[in-house]
Amino acid sequence: MNQTTxxxxxxxxxxxxxxxxxxxxxxxxxxxxxxxxxxAAQIVGYRAQHGLSQRALAERLGVKQPYVARLESGExxxxxxxxxxxxxxxxxxxxxxxxxxTKKSARLVxxxxxxxxxxxxxxxxxxxxxxxK
Amino acid sequence: xxxxxxxxxxxxxAFIEFESLRGREERKAxxxxxxxxxxxxxxxxxxxxxxxxxxxxxxxxRPRQGKSQVRPIYARIADGEYVxxxxxxxxxxxxxxxxVKNARVRSVRYRA
Numbered sequence: 001m002n003q004t005t006x007x008x009x010x011x012x013x014x015x016x017x018x019x020x021x022x023x024x025x026x027x028x029x030x031x032x033x034x035x036x037x038x039x040a041a042q043i044v045g046y047r048a049q050h051g052l053s054q055r056a057l058a059e060r061l062g063v064k065q066p067y068v069a070r071l072e073s074g075e076x077x078x079x080x081x082x083x084x085x086x087x088x089x090x091x092x093x094x095x096x097x098x099x100x101x102t103k104k105s106a107r108l109v110x111x112x113x114x115x116x117x118x119x120x121x122x123x124x125x126x127x128x129x130x131x132x133k
Numbered sequence: 134x135x136x137x138x139x140x141x142x143x144x145x146x147a148f149i150e151f152e153s154l155r156g157r158e159e160r161k162a163x164x165x166x167x168x169x170x171x172x173x174x175x176x177x178x179x180x181x182x183x184x185x186x187x188x189x190x191x192x193x194x195r196p197r198q199g200k201s202q203v204r205p206i207y208a209r210i211a212d213g214e215y216v217x218x219x220x221x222x223x224x225x226x227x228x229x230x231x232x233v234k235n236a237r238v239r240s241v242r243y244r245a
Contacts, residue, residue, distance in 0.1 A: 007242040008145035012167050015143060026157055041172035048176035069198060074165050
């Protein structure tokens with residue numbers, strides 16, 4: 001970035017935080033679909049890494065292309081059975097840790113170092129979502 | 134797979150354009166697309182992103198896999214860092230062309 005005239009910017013995190021403050025419905029929906037976004041990124045990333053179209057990935061998963069498109073939308077949380085299917089077919093590992101906000105989970109933190117992770121709190125409960133290959 | 138998260142920043146002028154976007158669903162879909170860029174960086178592939186013809190340094194995000202009318206234009210500015218210098222908000226060609234033109238001009242600000 002230009003050192004002499006650094007342009008004004010906002011990070012995505014700041015924008016989401018501002019949106020969450022002024023629209024509580026957005027905040028609730030955004031937090032509730034954290035798992036959907038994490039899984040979507042895993043699926044898109046897998047396709048990119050293996051040079052697959054949505055249709056080709058659907059064949060690997062034994063589903064139709066629109067099913068993959070839905071997963072990649074990141075708008076709806078997948079069922080546990082869907083995560084099992086993805087894990088089995090693609091060798092992806094998902095870790096979901098739900099616990100009181102005050103308690104730490106050293107095991108999960110240790111296991112997810114340098115992996116994808118999404119964390120949010122909901123009514124005093126911490127939800128940590130992680131995925132790894 | 135999705136690697137470590139990338140840094141995604143939005144240019145102040147682009148943010149003003151984004152603020153003209155009304156409707157929670159469209160805004161949420163746009164944030165979702167930006168978050169995909171944050172999670173995936175260069176591994177974000179079609180139909181979620183695509184190259185812009187004649188613009189080697191710019192790409193477009195395609196919220197809701199292209200079903201949204203919104204097109205955030207983005208550029209890689211450093212290793213692991215992306216900027217969104219402009220948004221096309223309206224579903225018409227002129228607005229999109231203006232956004233690409235704005236993105237081209239504004240992205241110069243971020244060149245090292």
